[in-house]
Amino acid sequence: MTEPTISERQLVVLRALAGPEFEEGHGIFFRTIAKRTGLPIPKVRIAVRALARKGLTEYLRGLCDEYDGTLCGSGYTCTQAGRDLIAALKARAA
Secondary structure (H helix, E strand, C coil): CCCCCCCHHHHHHHHHHCCCCCCCCCCECHHHHHHHHCCCHHHHHHHHHHHHHCCCEEEEEEEECCCCCCEEEEEEEECHHHHHHHHHHHHHHC
16 A cells, blocks of 8 residues: 655644554544644644545544543544554654
């Protein structure tokens, strides 16, 4: 299978979603990604949705607050394919 082509901005966003503290299935809000990357939310939104079309991120509904369990919206997670791409790029750079 060939690797999807992603832009530098998409790679920055994908790395933020695949941080070691986030497991697959752990959703992250656009504002959290924006804070981690320094990108404005509209640019984050465009990048995340482009990554989702490539199967590298996935939309999650009904995220809950990890502290009190209250419903707090929706977000995105990095898929295993996204994590595999990051690992392949890291191995290639080494």
